[in-house]
Amino acid sequence: MEQLHPNTHLYYSAEPVPDFPGEGRRILEVLPFASSVLKQLPRRYSHMQVAARNFPMAANVLSRKLRAKEGLGAPRLMAATVVPDTPVLIMLEGR
Numbered sequence: 001m002e003q004l005h006p007n008t009h010l011y012y013s014a015e016p017v018p019d020f021p022g023e024g025r026r027i028l029e030v031l032p033f034a035s036s037v038l039k040q041l042p043r044r045y046s047h048m049q050v051a052a053r054n055f056p057m058a059a060n061v062l063s064r065k066l067r068a069k070e071g072l073g074a075p076r077l078m079a080a081t082v083v084p085d086t087p088v089l090i091m092l093e094g095r
Contacts, residue, residue, distance in 0.1 A: 004082045008054040025092040028075060033087040038065060045091070047071035052079040056087055 001011045001020075016024060031037045041048075049070055050063040057065075062079055076092040 004080055005054060005085075008080050008082070010053055010078065010080055025076065025095070028091040028093060031089040031091070033079070033089055037089060041077070041089070042066050042068070045075055045077075047074035048091075049074055049076045049094070050079070051076060054081045055079040056081075 001013045001017055004010045004012065011022075012027065031041075047069045048066070050059050050066065050068050052059040052062060055062075057079065059079070062068075062077075066077075068077070073094045075094040078090040078092055079087065080090060081087050
């Protein structure tokens, strides 16, 4: 397993890790944190759960900016900072 950033506490792997103590989700796409992406995301994903880890914007602020509607089984948008200190938006499979 690889860590996205020392302060983010998110990990990724090419294959599922048996007995992993946390929650595992499939990555759908990784997007840059840019205003053009923020404008198009609500059109592509009508519902999403927004979370942030080591990110320059709080999850509730980002959710409001995206006008995100939560829904059961909706994909999760994980806003995070990756090495080398680059903020990104990671769209994860819903549950």
